[in-house]
Amino acid sequence: MNPMQKKNLEVRRTYNEHLGKSVVKALEANGFKAVYAGSSEEAVNKVMELVPEGSSVGVPGSSTIRELGLFEELQARNCRVFEHWDPSLAPEDRSRRWEEENTSDVFLSSSNGVTLDGMLVNIDGTGNRVAAMAWARNRIIFVVGINKVSRDIQSATQRIRDVATPLNAISKGIDIPCANTGFCVNCKVPNRFCRATLVLERAPFGRDVHVIIVGEELGY
Numbered sequence: 001m002n003p004m005q006k007k008n009l010e011v012r013r014t015y016n017e018h019l020g021k022s023v024v025k026a027l028e029a030n031g032f033k034a035v036y037a038g039s040s041e042e043a044v045n046k047v048m049e050l051v052p053e054g055s056s057v058g059v060p061g062s063s064t065i066r067e068l069g070l071f072e073e074l075q076a077r078n079c080r081v082f083e084h085w086d087p088s089l090a091p092e093d094r095s096r097r098w099e100e101e102n103t104s105d106v107f108l109s110s111s112n113g114v115t116l117d118g119m120l121v122n123i124d125g126t127g128n129r130v131a132a133m134a135w136a137r138n139r140i141i142f143v144v145g146i147n148k149v150s151r152d153i154q155s156a157t158q159r160i161r162d163v164a165t166p167l168n169a170i171s172k173g174i175d176i177p178c179a180n181t182g183f184c185v186n187c188k189v190p191n192r193f194c195r196a197t198l199v200l201e202r203a204p205f206g207r208d209v210h211v212i213i214v215g216e217e218l219g220y
Ligand code: SF4
Pocket: 160, 161, 162, 165, 166, 176, 177, 178, 179, 183, 184, 185, 186, 187, 188, 191, 192, 193, 194
């Protein structure tokens, strides 16, 4: 790494910390239990502090959780992990697996977006993930990379459509218009991804909701 690369890395780390801590304060003001983690390793440790040994953990479609290597960590702690991205899962068993995910002791996900004023924005195709985010009896943990911070609901929604959805589609090899253009065209194709949008303006009543903002790019 040359001196300029080192300097830029340090500048970016400081910026991420300032931005991440500002978002944490905004989330706390909205009733979320929020913390900042400066690195992926720190984020993994914070997640594991919140997951009791031997508990069941539901993980919806989230590249962030997989990128962090949390499956391996959870299995090492004797947790039963439910995930519908399991390639051995028969298509007819998928809806049962969604229910298992959503009713596990802990629901572990990322969020598609987080705003500067502490709201969480998510868009689903099927709606299983936003359903679990809106209501369940279990603990929910969001792990969110700094790349998902946006100024407000509108810009968060735009980022999800222009960036997260095309990347998600490319990673799954799904042919939808934004995967080819590189931005949202508000398509009307039968396999359009964007169907159900949820904004958590505050932590829902009676829910144990944790948010870990990570000072690194994670997921889409
Ligand atoms: S509306 Fe269509 S083009 Fe836009 S992000 Fe969603 S799937 Fe892609």
